[in-house]
Amino acid sequence: MMDLDRVALIGYLAAHHPAGWIGRTALMKVCYFLQVLRDVPLGYSFSLYSYGPFDSAVLSDLGTAETLGVINEAPLPTGYGYKVESAVSDDDLNELASDFLSRYRTDFDWAIREFATSPVSDLELESTIVYVDREASDANGSLSEDELVQQVRDVKPQFSVQKIRGHVQVLKPKGFLEALI
Amino acid sequence: MKSPHRKYEIRCPIHGFIEVNDWERAIIDQPAFQRLRRIRQLAWTDHIYPGAVHTRFEHSLGVMHTASLLFDAIVKNSTEVLRSDLAYNDDGLRRDRQLVRLAALLHDVGHGPFSHAAEELLPNRDDKADKYKHEHYSAAVVRVKLRPAIEDHELNANYGFHAEEVAALLEGSSQARQRLFWRELIDGQMDADRMDYLLRDAYHAGVQYGRFDLHRLINTVCAIPAGGDESGAAPRLGILEGGVHSAEGLVLARYFMFTQVYFHKTRVAFDIHLRGALKELLPNGIFPKPAELDEYLNWDDWRVLGMIAAGGGGEHGRRLATRSHFRKIYHTPEVTTRPDLKKLDRVRKAIGPMLAAEESAVKSWYKTDKTDIPVLGQARKLAPLSSHSPVLASLKKNNQTLLYAKPEDAENARQRAEEALRKS
Numbered sequence: 039m040m041d042l043d044r045v046a047l048i049g050y051l052a053a054h055h056p057a058g059w060i061g062r063t064a065l066m067k068v069c070y071f072l073q074v075l076r077d078v079p080l081g082y083s084f085s086l087y088s089y090g091p092f093d094s095a096v097l098s099d100l101g102t103a104e105t106l107g108v109i110n111e112a113p114l115p116t117g118y119g120y121k122v123e124s125a126v127s128d129d130d131l132n133e134l135a136s137d138f139l140s141r142y143r144t145d146f147d148w149a150i151r152e153f154a155t156s157p158v159s160d161l162e163l164e165s166t167i168v169y170v171d172r173e174a175s176d177a178n179g180s181l182s183e184d185e186l187v188q189q190v191r192d193v194k195p196q197f198s199v200q201k202i203r204g205h206v207q208v209l210k211p212k213g214f215l216e217a218l219i
Numbered sequence: 220m221k222s223p224h225r226k227y228e229i230r231c232p233i234h235g236f237i238e239v240n241d242w243e244r245a246i247i248d249q250p251a252f253q254r255l256r257r258i259r260q261l262a263w264t265d266h267i268y269p270g271a272v273h274t275r276f277e278h279s280l281g282v283m284h285t286a287s288l289l290f291d292a293i294v295k296n297s298t299e300v301l302r303s304d305l306a307y308n309d310d311g312l313r314r315d316r317q318l319v320r321l322a323a324l325l326h327d328v329g330h331g332p333f334s335h336a337a338e339e340l341l342p343n344r345d346d347k348a349d350k351y352k353h354e355h356y357s358a359a360v361v362r363v364k365l366r367p368a369i370e371d372h373e374l375n376a377n378y379g380f381h382a383e384e385v386a387a388l389l390e391g392s393s394q395a396r397q398r399l400f401w402r403e404l405i406d407g408q409m410d411a412d413r414m415d416y417l418l419r420d421a422y423h424a425g426v427q428y429g430r431f432d433l434h435r436l437i438n439t440v441c442a443i444p445a446g447g448d449e450s451g452a453a454p455r456l457g458i459l460e461g462g463v464h465s466a467e468g469l470v471l472a473r474y475f476m477f478t479q480v481y482f483h484k485t486r487v488a489f490d491i492h493l494r495g496a497l498k499e500l501l502p503n504g505i506f507p508k509p510a511e512l513d514e515y516l517n518w519d520d521w522r523v524l525g526m527i528a529a530g531g532g533g534e535h536g537r538r539l540a541t542r543s544h545f546r547k548i549y550h551t552p553e554v555t556t557r558p559d560l561k562k563l564d565r566v567r568k569a570i571g572p573m574l575a576a577e578e579s580a581v582k583s584w585y586k587t588d589k590t591d592i593p594v595l596g597q598a599r600k601l602a603p604l605s606s607h608s609p610v611l612a613s614l615k616k617n618n619q620t621l622l623y624a625k626p627e628d629a630e631n632a633r634q635r636a637e638e639a640l641r642k643s
Contacts, residue, residue, distance in 0.1 A: 041581070062591065073348060083349040085391025087407075088399045088453040094408075097588035101616030102581050104589075106557050111589070113606035118593060120603065130557075162453060170393045176346070192396040194453055196304055196445035 046135035053124035174217035263489035268424035286323035286411035297442035329356025335584035428475035431468035457593035481585035495535030569639035
């Protein structure tokens with residue numbers, strides 16, 4: 039059967055984003071944060087690329103959401119990217135996945151507030167920081183701030199050490215980093 | 220005495236000759252790689268397309284070859300980006316070309332029997348919401364079984380590779396560092412894996428749907444520059460504008476192969492039975508974890524077929540052995556809408572206990588997704604492929620659902636489905 043919960047999540051994020059639409063990168067990273075930071079059981083299998091954690095299943099679900107008429111998607115008129123807009127009401131979304139939405143609505147609103155309006159490059163960077171942190175904590179390890187910054191910089195050499203450190207210091211007090219000592 | 224610098228050529232029906240060096244040949248000769256000769260690329264697809272009996276072995280060689288062509292094209296088209304954004308010099312490029320070749324060669328060594336057919340039976344990852352994927356097993360095989368062959372060969376004196384570097388690139392770990400850029404050649408929207416399997420599967424199945432202009436596409440592959448500290452995303456793989464139609468061809472080839480081969484109703488039925496039989500045959504109905512690697516690698520097509528031939532695998536094993544497979548009794552449109560889902564629900568209820576299985580295109584490993592290929596146009600303007608292609612912009616994802624009944628129930632179930640639809 040189709041995963042209508044995940045389709046409904048995409049519709050919800052597009053509908054409730056303050057801009058009235060969400061981009062693909064923001065969608066991908068918000069799904070990652072929801073699964074990793076809030077334990078929402080989305081069942082995605084993220085792995086690391088140079089542009090941060092990614093799972094093609096998110097894009098597959100995006101396609102399903104479009105086919106089902108839950109969202110519309112079009113390339114942005116200027117620059118590179120896609121605009122994902124909701125095509126249904128909240129009632130329609132509830133018809134698809136009412137239990138899931140009512141159970142995790144607070145988490146979805148949190149993710150929109152916390153991350154969805156950040157610039158793409160910040161989302162790529164912050165999701166990479168969390169990914170590297172979780173690799174260490176999964177291996178029962180710990181990282182100093184310098185080690186974490188360096189490991190992230192090894193993956194994303196286009197960012198300066200200062201920029202990476204700045205984002206680590208934003209994520210740390212929020213309790214998003216487990217391995218950092 | 221045999222020279223370590225000797226090259227070998229292997230014939231390939233898709234690429235002509237595939238060249239391997241002595242180091243790669245030593246890896247190919249390892250039992251963990253030779254096992255791929257006993258894993259069919261398309262499981263039981265030969266029961267529909269009799270020629271489709273090819274294995275992961277020849278595909279893996281093809282992916283290594285294609286990844287090398289892609290790597291060389293990117294270096295040719297984007298030397299400046301690689302030097303400025305990823306700090307490459309000539310030695311670094313030479314080293315990472317070899318790393319990409321090894322990762323491409325070994326990307327599938329962790330496949331279980333019948334490739335993707337039984338991937339659902341991989342266990343859950345410890346403390347995670349998701350299951351292991353074959354890539355995790357491939358990385359484990361590289362780390363454990365192939366480590367000596369990778370690290371101890373004479374040619375490695377020039378590179379100093381650790382098996383860990385290959386494994387990190389395969390599973391997408393930060394240990395791959397800035398080399399993660401190359402991961403898109405192994406597992407990405409436009410990777411060597413996809414390019415090879417579409418052409419190879421089409422060739423062996425005897426269909427034309429998987430064909431596209433491989434060499435034109437390769438010639439136009441490039442590195443999209445990073446955006447920098449403030450404005451930008453990471454450097455990533457893309458194409459030059461001249462490759463738009465060949466990339467369009469790749470996406471369409473995948474779409475057609477999905478509808479005609481990968482999600483063929485009878486092929487899907489055999490996948491259901493393979494999964495069901497394996498559930499009976501595996502201890503606790505699940506594959507061993509990557510930590511139990513020897514036990515896992517003992518599972519291949521030959522072993523499973525032998526067990527089924529000996530009467531194992533329960534009802535599903537019997538159905539495979541006698542070709543008494545489930546019959547498709549209802550399908551939603553390839554582009555299923557929300558009203559179609561309501562119809563599907565009515566049909567499900569009408570069929571009741573005669574519904575033996577249900578398969579959705581969105582759960583298939585071969586499912587199509589919203590392809591995201593950046594195109595570098597005139598004046599270095601960046602745009603997604605779909606903005607260059609009205610065909611792709613209007614292409615909807617296939618989210619078809621297939622319902623199955625046992626052959627003995629099929630006629631009755633079909634009648635009930637038709638009645639339910641007439642009443643609605």
